[in-house]
Amino acid sequence: MGDRIVMVGAGLSGAVIGRRLAEAGHAVTVMDARPHVAGNCHTERDAETGVMMHVYGPHIFHTDDEGVWDYVNRFANFLPYKNRVKSTTQGQVFSLPINLHTINQFYGRTMRPEEARDFIATQADKSITDPQSFEEQALAFVGRDLYEAFFKGYTEKQWGCSPAELPASILKRLPVRFNYDDNYFFHRFQGMPEDGYTAMVEHILDHPGITVHLDTRFERKQAEGWDHVFWSGPLDGFYGFDLGRLGYRTLDFERFRAMGDWQGCAVMNYGDPQVPQTRITEHKHFSPWEEHEGSVLYRETSRACGPDDIPYYPIRLVEEKALLNDYVERALNEQNVTFVGRLGTYRYLDMDVTIREAMTAADTFLDARRSGRAM
Ligand code: UDP
Missing domain, CATH: 3.40.50.720 (NAD(P)-binding Rossmann-like Domain)
Known part of the structure; x- marks a missing residue:
């Protein structure tokens, strides 16, 4: 038994x-x-x-x-599904994770991979040799301009604190690529x-x-x-x-509907600190093999998790x-x-x-x- x-x-x-x-x-x-x-x-x-x-x-x-x-x-x-995320920040739409397209668009350049690698190295903060926090990791990795456009505002909204207080491990989830591969994940499957x-x-x-x-x-x-x-x-x-209580962030989803294709992709991140949402998700794009006339979206915001809320992020x-x-x-x-x-x-x-x-x-x-x- x-x-x-x-x-x-x-x-x-x-x-x-x-x-x-x-x-x-x-x-x-x-x-x-x-x-x-x-x-x-x-x-x-x-x-x-x-x-x-x-x-x-x-x-x-x-x-x-x-x-x-x-x-x-x-x-x-x-x-088959490839996660291709966009980010709206500083008045433009960019491709994520930061890749050669993002870098060239952001700096108004036409660099090839090695040129971009050398250029980003000039942007990176070389005084940080052993990055401890999310912020130090980002500054040492891509420099202040890209950090402020893509990571700082988003992360403050998502985590409700300064990236200087967060562990570098969170940023390590996101790659930076010196080619045009905009697949958010680098896993085989x-x-x-x-x-x-x-x-x-x-x-x-x-x-x-x-x-x-x-x-x-x-x-x-x-x-x-x-x-x-x-x-x-x-x-x-x-x-x-x-x-x-162990601290969590919870999420609020403001649901809205539209006809056709509202934003043209599944996930649009918002890097600007003054825009309240972290991202907007258009769910139909998660099932590209299906056809629907209507569309349903989530405007996502993050806040501290209260006793009656659903815990999401430790x-x-x-x-x-x-x-x-x-x-x-x-x-x-x-x-x-x-x-x-x-x-x-x-x-x-x-x-x-x-x-x-x-x-x-x-x-x-x-x-x-x-x-x-x-x-
Ligand atoms: N992040 C960011 N800007 C973005 C996307 C992510 O600064 O446009 C940071 C943010 O701190 C986030 C972390 O990277 O919490 C991990 O991102 P991921 O996309 O893996 O988050 P998830 O989808 O798990 O919420």
Whole structure:
């Protein structure tokens, strides 16, 4: 007989772990407080236009991990999709990530790759030898003009603080290219599930060993009724926030509809600090193989996450790190509870990394069970 496992959260972590454990013969109950599976990558069709919407903002699947790519393709038909982002800043529209087109347009030049590389080197701040913050990293990398046009205003709006206070790792998500490649990601595999992420997660959860309860909250005191708990909710939420709240940014989406093609691309970023939105998303462009007359868009703004808001981005500033350490120490001492995913480990995780870590968490659990170790 297998164990009785409860998975708290029906997002990517919950679904992938649940499936592995169910396939290994355990009885898995998945609970999610929301009325749908798939967490923040939930997709649903807009009732009026029929457009497939990324309800909690844009999610583009990209990975270098062949195992993860094979895995998602078992449960969804992925169609080719390249994320090509634009940025409106200082009165013009530019191509992102910063590439040769962006550089030539920005400086009114016609440089070839090596000329642009040499030119950007003259712009970069050479006094910064060991960049610590997002700001230092950007100044050392592309210089003040490009930093102010593309990163400073956007980042202040997105994170609600100065880029001087943010870790350099956030900027490292964005490449700078000295050719005309405007693919936002450099991973080998990239695509969009034809029927949306929610259908994919439903397929992952579709196993006789898995029972799903939506609109269902799990309280820590219920843990005793189970052999093991996998918790993909907020780490601090597991403890009723008793040491304080870990900081998150939440997003607001102002939804509006239009006819035809409103902005001509899926994602338009806004670099100017005086424009309130960070970006506008036109969802129909995420499914270029479909045709819709109407269009539905999100004007996205970011703010500090309150107790009743949906947490999106872990902030991880100095203050959070100390609190995080206290919670992590407690979490490590838990018997029969494993914390997983973006919220459970308080990290800014892409979907592919979430899936890989979920596979590993499930395998660690199965190995421990096979060898009779406690977890
Ligand atoms: N960023 C920026 N300008 C842009 C896009 C991104 O300054 O036009 C910065 C910003 O701080 C953002 C980070 O780079 O939080 C990571 O960007 P990414 O596009 O990966 O963000 P996500 O889509 O995950 O929100």
